[in-house]
Amino acid sequence: MIFKKSGLLVLIFSVIAFVGAHAQQEDAAVVERRIEGLLEQMTLAEKAGQLTQFSDVGDVTGPASADASVQKKRELVKSGLVGSMLNVVGTENVRALQKIAVEESRLGIPAVFAFDVIHGHKTMFPIPLAEAASWDLDLIEQSARVAAVEASAQGLNWTFAPMVDISRDPRWGRVMEGAGEDPFLGAEIAIARVRGFQGDDLAAEDTIAATLKHFAAYGFAESGKDYNAADIGTVTLFNVVAPPFKAAIERAGALTVMNSFNTLNGIPATGDAYLQRDVLKGDWEFEGVVISDWGSGIEMIDHGFAADARDAARLAMNAGSDVDMESHVYAEYLPSLVESGEVALGDVDDAVRRVLRMKFKLGLFDDPYRYLDAARENASLMTPEHRVMARQMAEASIVLLKNEGGALPLGKGERIALIGALAADKDTPLGNWRGRAEAGSAISVKEAFAAAGVDFSYVEGAPVENGEASFPTEVQVNLTDRSGFDAAVAAARAADKVVLVLGEDAYQSGEGRSRANIGLPGVQDDLLKAVYAANPNVALVVMSGRPLVLTWADAHVPAIVQAWHLGHESGPAITDMLLGKVNPSGKLPMTFPRSEGQIPIYYNYLNTGRPGPRPEVFWSHYTDEENAPLYPFGHGLSYTAFEYGRLRVRDVDGGVEVSVRVQNSGGREGREVVQLYIRDRVASISRPVRELKGFEKISLKPGQRKTVRFKLTEEQLGFYDGRGAFRLEPGAYDVFVGGSSAAGLTASFELKSGR
Ligand code: GLC
Secondary structure, eight states, X not given: OHHHHHHHHHHHHHHHHHHHHHHHHHHHHHHHHHXXXXXXXXXXXXXXXXXXXXXXXXXXXXXOOOHHXXXXXXXXXXXXXXXXXXXXXXXXXXXXXXXXXXXXXXXXXXXXXXEOOSSBSSSBOOOHHHHHHHTOHHHHHHHHHHHHHHHHHTTOOEEOOOBOOOOSOTTSGGGGGSOOSOHHHHHHHHHHHHHHHHOSOTTSTTOOBOEEEEETTGGGOGGGOTTOOBOOOHHHIIIIIHHHHHHHHHHHOOOEEEEOSSEETTEEGGGOHIIIXXXXXXXXXXXXXXXXOTTTTTHHHHTTSOSSHHHHHHHHHHTTOOBEESOOOHHHXXXXXXXXXXXXXXXXXXXXXXXXXXXXXTTTTTOTTTTOOHHHHHHHTTOHHHHHHHHHHHHHHOEEEEEGGGOOSOOTTOOEEEEOHXXXXXSGGGOSOOTTOOTTOSOOHHHHXXXXXXXXXXXXXXXXXXXXXXXXXXXEEOSSOOTTHHHHHHHHHHSSEEEEEEEOOGGGSSTTOOOSOOSSTTTHHHHHHHHHHHOSOEEEEEEOSSOOOOHHHHHHOSEEEEOOOOOTTHHHHHHHHHHTSSOXXXXXXXXXXXXXXXXXXOSSOOOOSSOSOOSSSOXXXXXXXXXXXXXXXXXXXXSSOEEEEEEEEEEETTEEEEXXXXXXXXXXXXXXXXXXXXXXXXXXXOOOSOEEEEEEEEEEOTTOEEEEEEEEEHHHHOXXXXXXXXXXXXXXXXXXXXXXXXXXXXXXXXXXXOO
16 A cells, blocks of 8 residues: 555656656746847847946946947937946836836847846955855855845846856966865866856846856956966866866856956967857856956957957857857947847747847846836845855864964953054945945954954054045055054053954955965054064964965964954954854865965875975975975864774775764864865876865764765766866775865775776
């Protein structure tokens, strides 16, 4: 009887699944028919319009267009000849433009409204690099979900995030926007973010289309200088740069991809047919929309790749860049390029189909005003629940880099000198890409100290910068004003302990913010040394959008905390961590160098033919610097301790199982990121000395043990060769398990067959 019942249930569910799938196919067929119907009616100018995206004239996030094109832009929008807009925010503003597109244009095709929702929209979460330091995929997905709820409530249906550029160069200001140096961690985080943004139904009013950016290798800008050329081999392209893009398309269904400003091996990405047509749309079968970056089409003239604007339009379209953001070249030149045969009508139609499909998926054809509910807008922004989630994310993102002699947590009743401009700064924690957050609205460390009843005195010590910083303007770093040093030294002397909050202003990292010297900016290094001389019991809290060179601090200061730019809840999260109410659990997603001369520096390097150390000079090293970083990828301490043992490797169906027992050997509950690395000892290309292939963030009470199991599949054991072909080769592998990429617990196994 039970069998009959379960058999009947299986039958019922199968029928439901079949009907569901069939209905989806039906829906898709109907959509395709509607798209073809529109295409048949559209003029070439209207098709070019669908492939054109303009920014609202007010809030620009790139080089502002000249006046004349602003007027032209307005006319095109007015005529409904603009497929999408960016930087138009708010149900009222969006409705005004959507009404024109839908009710005044000839075909009434709705527009899509995009915005850079990078780490929150109204409620600021930690910058993406900080979130990556949490290694907590659930929290990261939740963070993107909150951002989508708030952004969609303001009429937006498309975000230009997640940025998934892998980078090994902290001089590059945009490392703050990504997930660090590792392709495996980067891929998992890209998937979590896309799922958070897109949810299960893109037509739902609280989900938005995601954008994987910037395709490709933008993070390999030479010398860490933004927009600079990137020259990498195809082994690095396919094994380091590509995985986050490919994984988020295949496993999270990312709807759009943005190409990048840089040349890759001499070809501007926007004009690179190999990248966009052969790899992305060809091998990976990407069916979504490819959008250019801001003006990256017209910038191919400066690259010396396009002769003029018309040539730029031709090259971009022929290379597979579907939508032109702020180059003003598709609307202007595509019709004549098709008429002259320099661009195939089929390519333009394919691009338009992709854009129209996106609009159907977003539900905009069913209801162009779906995202425009003023009541929802007011109810959804900066809610208490969102603040709680931002706090959880901030707490999980803090990395304890050093903690000697129990310097932290702060002892009860200790008299604290809180020093540093950033300790009172309510704006910097909001980070560089701060969406619609109100300037100066974060809770500062100083405010949180007061709220927590800490016995402290506050002294600024020295301003980080002179004057106001902003998104498009250079920060004027304070290089001379030391007038607050004496007061800081006096406060340090009078205190039991010093909490010194130093680092970067929000606008010292992010786009256009490369730094050749990545120490503490301005006079802060001198302030650190002056305060330390007065009282060596210093807990240094570093706020930054990138790894900084902290070598002097590491050699002197007992405790160092990496506190990034943590968003609205920065102050309380840092304070609760310093007081011991929160046990830090973050791990570095990017290597911290000892000096700029080591850069690029990363954990998954190749061994070279002359590893060391050796007694003579003929090995790969510096004569004046160590090879090792200051803090390695995956590093992060806790207020408790974790011990690893019983590392076991065994063959299982479909791969190899690695198990390890982890114990909390300390006195308080804590969370640990258990990390699994492999080394493929011999292969047809040289493989890195270590590669992250698994991680799990676990919570353990004092004395508690847990066995963590990882499965290494062919996908994780294989690699891509220089032609982008996947290879799995038999041979010996080492595994390393522990709390950082320097994990010492190791075992090995033999892979008997490949493919
Ligand atoms: C910027 C950035 C890109 C952003 C776009 C729109 O220049 O490179 O990441 O999404 O323009 O703001």
